[in-house]
Amino acid sequence: MAIMKLDEKMVEYAVFGGAVLGGGGGGWIDDGLQIGRLALEIGQPKLYTIDEFDDEDLFVTVSMVGAPAAKDQFVKPVHYAKALEILTQKIGKSVKAIHTNENGAGTTVNGWFQSAITGIPLVDFACNGRAHPTGAMGSMNLSEVEGYISHQAGVGGKADNYVEMSISGSLEKAASLIRKASIEAGGLVAVARNPVTRAYAKSNGAAGAISQAIEVGEALLAHKGEAAIASVVAKLGGTVVTTGEVTDFQLETTGGFDVGTVRINNEHEMTFWNEYMTIEKDGQRFATFPDLIMTLDAKTARPIVTAAIQKGQQLAVIAVPKEKLLLSTTMSNEKLLQPIEDIIKKSILSYIK
The missing domain is CATH 3.40.1610.10 (CV3147-like domain)
Known part of the structure; x- marks a missing residue:
């Protein structure tokens, strides 16, 4: 059925x-x-x-x-x-x-x-x-x-x-x-x-x-603004890492991928390789792929993908530990995750072991 x-x-x-x-x-x-x-x-x-x-x-x-x-x-x-x-x-x-x-x-x-x-x-x-x-x-x-x-x-x-x-x-x-x-x-x-x-x-x-995506979407759309963000975070068991203005955004499309960085309030820096890979501030790492890192419009709660980021946007950044996600066995395959380090020039494997 x-x-x-x-x-x-x-x-x-x-x-x-x-x-x-x-x-x-x-x-x-x-x-x-x-x-x-x-x-x-x-x-x-x-x-x-x-x-x-x-x-x-x-x-x-x-x-x-x-x-x-x-x-x-x-x-x-x-x-x-x-x-x-x-x-x-x-x-x-x-x-x-x-x-x-x-x-x-x-x-x-x-x-x-x-x-x-x-x-x-x-x-x-x-x-x-x-x-x-x-x-x-x-x-x-x-x-x-x-x-x-x-x-x-x-x-x-x-x-x-x-x-x-x-x-x-x-x-x-x-x-x-x-x-x-x-x-x-x-x-x-x-x-x-x-x-x-x-x-x-x-x-x-x-x-x-x-069905998980449908449940998360229902949690998001049942509310508005900050309440919607809070609802999604509660549903997934994550946290709001920071909220603020996009003060710098760099994107390069190369080799069939989007690669770049986003800075919030000149403090938190995120790297992405199509998807967000890391978020850190002053050397402190808050989340590392395959942890979920995501940006949402701080006022409307509309999810904002990396390709749609613009300087001046007001964003909320959420993070969900990988242990709370449905993931493939590939997400623990170090051989497949190793190339991330070469692309974003940051350590990945040492944070996920």
Whole structure:
């Protein structure tokens, strides 16, 4: 039986709750609302628990890959559907369920449209319960499975930038080439990837991630302003680290990622690699990825992703310890987390051991 019938209110809850759980990444709120509502216009997607499926049933991940701030990005609903079509043709096997790779403003509802037009069930599951920068981090530790062949399809862009890509190979190579395809497509592609059994998914991913996002979104939207922020913090068991003005913001889109820093009141500094990675003040670290760090408008409580930060904004910064999140086994894989240090030039591993 379906855990819930998805409706307009669930779209809003999922998108806004996903935005919080995205930790600064995971796409744009307006994009998430658009594709979630479109799914309801063309069909009636339902959310199923992972226990509704057999251990050998094949699950497929759907995701977005690229840099949210890229100026020439172009991904439409048809691209999501095309990527799934290319992948299913490639593997030649029946897909029993689809799920998103992560929670985020645009990604929590990823799969709803594909489910609505194909009839493939949508499962209350994500590779990771929070957003993350690299494809390998969202691949449920398949990087540790000897001989695993990753099948991935990516579609996006328009006119001369339009890209359709199907790749099979090692997880690292496939993820790298999909990332390069996103650059060629103008900054973003819709992806379908990495078929695995339900048994493997349940052991390595975040079951219940979508219903959690819906609950967080409901907690947020049931209140306004500071009360909404307090409601979300209470729901997740986190804290408000600081509230104040964005006094400095640096962003560079490079290698298919957004990388940069945010300073609040010239005191607290946050680094991000698509998602927020650290927050500290005078050398004191308050939270470190995969802890959740997120910015919300201090007056309206609207989640503000890293790509939308501007100097002068008044923001509240919240943090939630990783122990209180639904996370994949990849979030304890030091080999996958090590590259963060090279990108943001700050220590990560010593804070999460």
